Amino acid sequence: MTKAAFKVWRSDEAGGHYRDYGVDVVPGMVVLDAIHQIQATQAPDLAVRWNCKAGKCGSCSAEINGNPKLMCMTRLNTLDLLAPVTVEPMRAFPLIKDLVTDVSWNFRVKTTIAPFRPRPADAPDGTWRMRQQDVDRVQEFRKCIECFLCQDVCHILRDHKMHDRFIGPRFITYAAALEMHPLDAADRVPELKEQHGIGYCNITRCCTKVCPEHITITENAIIPLKERVVDRFYDPLTRLLRVFKS
């Protein structure tokens, strides 16, 4: 049986270190399988989050050989097994233990975004009519499994630690799903500009590159919302009209 070498981040009093483990490689194996094998045979207290093991719940986010990925969707045959595989936690969030990070900030951010508010029903029975073409783009955003890899890789959060001023690509996408929802009647453009800091994003596309759901975050969510902010607040003609009105 082929063996693979893993270097897995283990936390300790000083913060943490990589620890070496050997893994028996099974056909089709993914990194999460390797972590489970280590857990079951060598390190029962190795902390890792996971649920569905099918890329649908977004629990097992980690940095594998430095790349933000879902462990359950990263096959060993896509990695160079001649060198040890490093597995470490997402670095943009505070560490809890080993591969598990504190992602609670994300849950708090979500509560600050104005909730869905539908227009009055279209039909007497209280239902609405929407065309598939009109919901396609919203459905793309709603594929998000909240793995937070886009947040992990965003330099505004990761390097500049602007968590209190910028909601990150996940929640811009979330706001986009609401803003572009054909039934939604709420207005999130002012909050996107002010407290949500959409202007900080300088469209480096890192978020789009790591999205395991292949959501085109930058082009389809962030840029259109930036345009709405610009149209509303920075368009010269609109600004001029506003001066006359006031």
Next chain:
Amino acid sequence: MTSFETFNYDVLVIGAGGAGLRAAIEASAAGVKVGLICKSLLGKAHTVMAEGGVAAALANVDDRDSWKVHFADTMRGGQYVNNWRMAELHAKEAPDRVRELEAWGAVFDRTKDGRILQRNFGGHRYPRLAHVGDRTGLELIRTLQDQGVHRGLDVHMEFTVVSLLVSDGRASGVIGYERERGRFKLFTAAAIVLATGGAGRAYRITSNSWEGTGDGHALAYRAGAELMDMEFIQFHPTGMIWPPSVQGILVTEGVRGEGGILLNREGRRFMFDDIPEPYRNQTADNEDEGWRYTQGDKSARRPPELLTRDHVARCIMREVKAGRGSPHGGVFLDIAWIKKRLSGAEAHIKRKLPSMYHQFKELGDIDITREPMEVGPTTHYIMGGIRVDADTQMSTVPGLFAAGECAAGINGANRLGGNSLSDLLVFGKRAGEFAAAFAKEHPAVAADAAQAQRAIDEALQPFARPAGSENPFTVQAALQDMMQSLVGIVRTESEMQQAVRELAALSARAARAGITGHREYNPGWHTAIDLRNLLAVSEAIARSALERKESRGGHFREDFPDKSPEYATFNIVTRRAADGTMDVRRVPLPPMPAELKQIIEDQKA
């Protein structure tokens, strides 16, 4: 003494999948103080794995559909040992629950005239499943999660309940620990809703995540509540089987709903070989008719691939046993063939089954638009669960409610695909509503601190055991292998007797499980605790299965391969006896009103 923090609620909901979230939303709308506990992070529950859709007789695609047809389909699928009242409420209320999701922001796929689109699924007479591609569960859980969050629900994430506290015969609270720091917390409540999902982790090949360890079943059982129908396990016919690391991962029935066919190694469409009598009139007898059905031809009958899951799973097993299986011990599921019938088939498959496309591409190196998938049965769902009152969802312990997969009744001997998401919504809402009403009428009883302390002491025991004691992961794997081989898809008396003996031995091993490290986020410890629940649930499954000496739905006995009319008259109920042993008895089915019987007869045509 271990210190613990205490939280007080009117209604406490345990589990934040579809049922738990819906219950919490409803209870909160009733104006009581609600706490919600989940074993993982919010939004990660197993509901996200539901792919195909939510069954509701909206009649958007076929106007012949109605609650009556849905009711009759559900009863027939469950082979008539369902609780008729739950099946009735479910069929009647599911459409409102789906429309409500849309009002909360869910974005279902649309019909040409802009309404919610519905698709075909096994055992449903008409296209009935409202869906979002093949990620309907995610849409449902995200919609409910966001609705709940904006209602200000108090959510306790990554928290495991170790014991349900009972005072004066009433549920009074729970004690458990939060995973992050390993700290214990006591929750008191006037009413408690269990919505903990399934127990698939009792088996080796399963579509369930690590969470599916039958926690609610076991907590309720230990608190004195009754479990019912535990012999009925659903082995979903199509799980991935190759490569080994993906074994058990679900392949949605939606593949067959969109025209996918099952083939053996000879390329034969074997599902035509055995069509059960109750379905013969409504099943196509040739390939062309089956295809036309999947494409919306109302004059066509459905293809045999869309027979109920229990039947399809057994047909697959038959092919494999007869040596006609695929190279890795399953059969082939082919959706790529539709390119013979449909122009632009490749784009169509990717649009209708996007996550299946990615799942096979990324995990199995298979392009499903070009080649067939290899599939085989996987433990998917437990029809059995906590015995509840049909209208209120209250268990046999006052103040203790249950909804969703951990409750029994709606599904009988076999669940129809799509009826789970609707079950979550309909009975989640009802559980929340009636739990809130109960809480308003009955002030909380004091939780017994001594009971809580005993539960904590027991939960901490694995830390006290020396190095070299049993590894909890090893015991869990042994249990899964044993259940898979002795109480699996095909069962016999002697094997199940052996299973009961082995369970006793495994319990003894579990009681010796020791762990290293500390209480902070320690999966070895979590596994040791989950083991107790898995063992209790496995025992209930094995003993109930021994008691049912016939084959029905998800319960198939090689030694009693036929259905017996005698066994159609009762459910099997397990309860903890005073001496701690498991008491198994037969409880007659409640009599069905004549008008519902008539509906069933009318729909047999």
